[in-house]
Amino acid sequence: MELTTAILLCLISCVVAGGIFGFVAFKLGVNYRKKVAEAEIGSAEEQAKKILNDAIRDADTKKKEAIIEAKDEIHKLRTDADREIKERRGELSRQERRIVQKEETLDKKIDNLEIKEENLAQKHKLADEKLEEAERIKRSQLDNLERISGLTAEQAKTQLLDTLQDELIHEKAVRISNYEQQLKDECEEKAREYISFAIARVAADQVSEATVSVVNLPNDEMKGRIIGREGRNIRAIETLTGVDLIIDDTPEAITLSCFDPVRREIARLSLERLIQDGRIHPTRIEEMVEKSKREVDQRIKAEGERAVMETNVHGIHPEIVKLLGRLRYRTSYGQNVLNHSIEVAYLAGIMASELGMDANIARRAGLLHDIGKALNHEIEGSHVEIGVDVARKFKENPQVIHAIEAHHGDVEIKTVIAALVQAADAISAARPAARRENLENYIKRLEKLEEIACSFEGVEKSFAIQAGREIRIMVRPEDIKDEKMVIVAHDIVNKIENELDYPGQIKVHLIRESRAIDFAK
Structure with missing residues (x-):
């Protein structure tokens, strides 16, 4: 019994000791954890304070930099504004000087204009006086002319216009005739020029061909x-x-x-x-x-x-x-x-x-x-x-x-x-050689053409040129006068038309030339 009691007491003592030991161990763990937590919290607070201080310092630095940049910008703007104001003031000063100069020039021009107006008024006055005097002289001369001629001014004017009209009609007719002749000559010359130019440009080969x-x-x-x-x-x-x-x-x-x-x-x-x-x-x-x-x-x-x-x-x-x-x-x-x-x-x-x-x-x-x-x-x-x-x-x-x-x-x-x-x-x-024509007949036609021309009295020489399209005739000036050349040319044309067969037309060109020759000895 005592043994059991002792064992129970031992067990109870062990349990109590274990409980006390566990409690003490728990208490020690709790205290350790509390200290560790407090240490971590303190470290975090210190770090937070450090970050906060760093942020405050950075903010102060940036603030100072921003203030400095703002001051620099303000200084730059102020400098530019001062320069612009200075330039504008200078421009205003120059414009003011120009305006003053223009006003002075304008005043001088006004003064000169007033002087010229005064001179012009005097000249107008003199001119009016001269016109009145000229009108008086004109009236007196017209009266004298009417008295001398026995015609009134209207009658003289009518007679003068009639005379001028007749002269103008004659002058106009002469000029129109001259213009017509000039235009005809120019047209003929241009026509010959264009045709000769076209023929020279073409310069075609011979196109005659046999038909058999x-x-x-x-x-x-x-x-x-x-x-x-x-x-x-x-x-x-x-x-x-x-x-x-x-x-x-x-x-x-x-x-x-x-x-x-x-x-x-x-x-x-x-x-x-x-x-x-x-x-x-x-x-x-x-x-x-x-x-x-x-x-x-x-x-x-x-x-x-x-x-x-x-x-x-x-x-x-x-x-x-x-x-x-x-x-x-x-x-x-x-x-x-x-x-x-x-x-x-x-x-x-x-x-x-x-x-x-x-x-x-x-x-x-x-x-x-x-x-x-x-x-x-x-x-x-x-x-x-x-x-x-x-x-x-x-x-x-x-x-x-x-x-x-x-x-x-x-x-x-x-x-x-x-x-x-x-x-x-x-x-x-x-044109020559374009169409078939016997060479012998062609030469005979040219010879016949020259023979007809030389058959007239007063003809010295004749030359058929341009493939028989023209004949130039030299006449003796002592036998044929200028006024007779048109008649001779007409007679030659009639004889050619009656006695000669030819294509196209033939131009008859008479030439009369007088020469004076002497010798210095």
């Missing part, structure tokens, strides 16, 4: 092969081409005859190819003719396009271009019509440019003026009528249509373009 097609043969045996058995080959050629083949005694040559130059060209190409190929029979002839037709059509188109490009004429209908190409195989008095048309286009365009007219319309009219010759073998009527119909059909410019219609004088010329085309056509056709 001749095919050369390698030998005379080829004639028989072309004729064929019982004439079948020659009949086939003539039927397919519409051309007559003339096979005569001419050695190694066959002549082609046809009114249509295009058909003649097709036949010529076909024959040349058949001769070169050597196989001549109706089937081969038909093939060659078709091939030649296609080639000629291509050439016609190419020639028309070439003419349009060379003359710089645009917007022409394709059918008219083809008709232009057909003119390549058309001749007029031996002159190729396409080359003639191109030359007329050049001449008309150049003269239009010199006159300030529309050169494009002039070139177009010159190029198309003979377009009717491409169809005059197929359609009835003159080439002028056919050309006008073609131009109207394809809606050409009215000026171009009128130029085509008037280029041979069939209708009256109404536009400058038509006149230029007519002149260019005459120039191109009449």
